[in-house]
Amino acid sequence: MSIQQNILVAVDAVVFGYMNANLHVLLVKRKGSTFHKEWALVGGFVLDDEPLTTAVKRELKEETGVQLDYLEQLYTFGDTVDRDPRSRVISVAYFGLINSSKIVPIGDTDAMEAKWYPVNELPDLAFDHSAILSAALNRLRAKLTYQPIGFDLLPNEFLFSELEQLYVTLLGKDIDRRNFRKKIMSFGFLEETSLFKQKKSGRPAKLFRFNDLKYRELESKGIYFDL
Amino acid sequence: MSIQQNILVAVDAVVFGYMNANLHVLLVKRKGSTFHKEWALVGGFVLDDEPLTTAVKRELKEETGVQLDYLEQLYTFGDTVDRDPRSRVISVAYFGLINSSKIVPIGDTDAMEAKWYPVNELPDLAFDHSAILSAALNRLRAKLTYQPIGFDLLPNEFLFSELEQLYVTLLGKDIDRRNFRKKIMSFGFLEETSLFKQKKSGRPAKLFRFNDLKYRELESKGIYFDL
DNA sequence: ACATTATGCGTAATTTTTACACAAAAGTAA
DNA sequence: TTACTTTTGTGTAAAAATTACGCATAATGT
Numbered sequence: 001m002s003i004q005q006n007i008l009v010a011v012d013a014v015v016f017g018y019m020n021a022n023l024h025v026l027l028v029k030r031k032g033s034t035f036h037k038e039w040a041l042v043g044g045f046v047l048d049d050e051p052l053t054t055a056v057k058r059e060l061k062e063e064t065g066v067q068l069d070y071l072e073q074l075y076t077f078g079d080t081v082d083r084d085p086r087s088r089v090i091s092v093a094y095f096g097l098i099n100s101s102k103i104v105p106i107g108d109t110d111a112m113e114a115k116w117y118p119v120n121e122l123p124d125l126a127f128d129h130s131a132i133l134s135a136a137l138n139r140l141r142a143k144l145t146y147q148p149i150g151f152d153l154l155p156n157e158f159l160f161s162e163l164e165q166l167y168v169t170l171l172g173k174d175i176d177r178r179n180f181r182k183k184i185m186s187f188g189f190l191e192e193t194s195l196f197k198q199k200k201s202g203r204p205a206k207l208f209r210f211n212d213l214k215y216r217e218l219e220s221k222g223i224y225f226d227l
Numbered sequence: 228m229s230i231q232q233n234i235l236v237a238v239d240a241v242v243f244g245y246m247n248a249n250l251h252v253l254l255v256k257r258k259g260s261t262f263h264k265e266w267a268l269v270g271g272f273v274l275d276d277e278p279l280t281t282a283v284k285r286e287l288k289e290e291t292g293v294q295l296d297y298l299e300q301l302y303t304f305g306d307t308v309d310r311d312p313r314s315r316v317i318s319v320a321y322f323g324l325i326n327s328s329k330i331v332p333i334g335d336t337d338a339m340e341a342k343w344y345p346v347n348e349l350p351d352l353a354f355d356h357s358a359i360l361s362a363a364l365n366r367l368r369a370k371l372t373y374q375p376i377g378f379d380l381l382p383n384e385f386l387f388s389e390l391e392q393l394y395v396t397l398l399g400k401d402i403d404r405r406n407f408r409k410k411i412m413s414f415g416f417l418e419e420t421s422l423f424k425q426k427k428s429g430r431p432a433k434l435f436r437f438n439d440l441k442y443r444e445l446e447s448k449g450i451y452f453d454l
Numbered sequence: 455a456c457a458t459t460a461t462g463c464g465t466a467a468t469t470t471t472t473a474c475a476c477a478a479a480a481g482t483a484a
Numbered sequence: 485t486t487a488c489t490t491t492t493g494t495g496t497a498a499a500a501a502t503t504a505c506g507c508a509t510a511a512t513g514t
Binding site for chain 1: 489490491492493494495
């Protein structure tokens with residue numbers, strides 16, 4: 001078998017972070033010849049002997065230094081704009097989340113190269129990255145309602161009101177605080193800590209923790225988590 | 228930008244058909260040098276200027292002559308066995324369904340090259356095709372419960388008992404005939420025809436038809452279809 | 455005509471979801 | 485120290501959805 005192909009394989013990552021009660025995406029300013037100085041998703045070409053997820057993590061490390069808490073394959077975009085005029089590129093897009101307490105503020109200087117953008121204040125993006133980002137947003141919102149994925153966007157210990165706020169922000173619809181709490185607690189993967197957190201005013205609130213082990217145990221029993 | 232890559236891009240299709248009250252998969256017997264005479268999914272290399280779905284349809288036509296009623300991207304398998312020892316291959320897997328009345332019996336001769344296999348009597352498969360098939364089965368089963376995808380496996384006109392049987396077979400759990408019917412009918416995308424079908428014995432049953440337009444209208448209103 | 459097979463309904467019990475209000479624990483300002 | 489504001493924490497009743505369940509109808513075969 002002797003196949004001659006001229007298609008390049010790339011990976012792109014849509015990485016979401018949650019800060020200031022808002023969803024953010026990690027973008028980098030391109031330095032290459034194509035789309036020079038434009039904002040784009042983190043990504044790049046896959047090495048010959050490199051697994052796809054390894055490629056994603058490598059690019060992420062090289063370009064931003066960020067480490068992921070959640071990563072899954074999103075979709076493969078193959079019928080799109082070329083990166084290099086001489087060759088077609090197909091891009092395997094990934095979708096990642098990062099724990100908000102691990103977020104390193106980057107790109108606040110003038111010589112910035114990577115930056116967290118609020119999803120409702122996005123700049124124009126290079127390539128078809130707007131389409132990829134849009135697909136990732138849909139996936140995130142859909143997944144949020146049947147998989148406890150929101151915890152990967154919060155710090156390890158968080159207030160119930162923060163969790164609630166996250167859902168309100170990402171799903172864009174109101175939640176009844178009491179019913180929400182009842183539902184989440186009924187799943188059994190959240191545990192109270194002995195810690196409290198005091199805001200500027202109001203009653204101090206318990207901090208909660210997501211018990212990943214417990215979650216996996218429940219999941220393996222085929223239990224569903226509809227919100 | 229001058230990238231030298233040695234990765235080949237292929238597509239593979241897991242095509243499901245439903246016949247004799249059983250789910251089947253379309254397999255082909257390989258003729259190439261690698262995995263010669265072994266059974267495999269339909270697939271092949273993507274042409275340089277060819278969209279991915281076009282490649283899937285082309286391979287399908289070339290190798291089996293089958294036309295699809297439903298096609299969606301499944302997953303990209305990239306960390307797997309090489310097809311060609313000289314190069315790495317990543318494969319974008321697709322997932323397709325075919326209307327059971329369009330199924331052409333193939334491969335019943337001795338010189339067969341393509342064949343419908345019942346999913347519970349599968350032969351060993353070439354490459355990592357077992358893993359791909361398994362992912363497709365999971366996707367099919369999951370999707371069946373929130374999207375009216377089962378109709379693409381049935382003839383245009385079908386009995387309610389056939390639809391019910393399909394769900395029982397694919398989901399592997401019992402269904403209350405009356406509740407099932409109520410639920411499906413409540414969605415509003417099934418319509419009665421004036422036709423009847425007579426089995427060997429028993430009361431003749433109405434034939435139903437899936438109204439795709441109506442479905443899309445409902446779907447665009449954001450209505451969900453949980454089973 | 456009688457037994458057998460499969461279709462086509464309707465209603466009551468149970469479970470899940472939704473709606474809704476008030477007390478408790480802090481800070482702040484008079 | 486008291487009154488006011490802010491935020492957390494909980495329970496119950498109404499409504500909706502799901503589940504369980506039985507019997508009449510329309511054919512075939514003997």
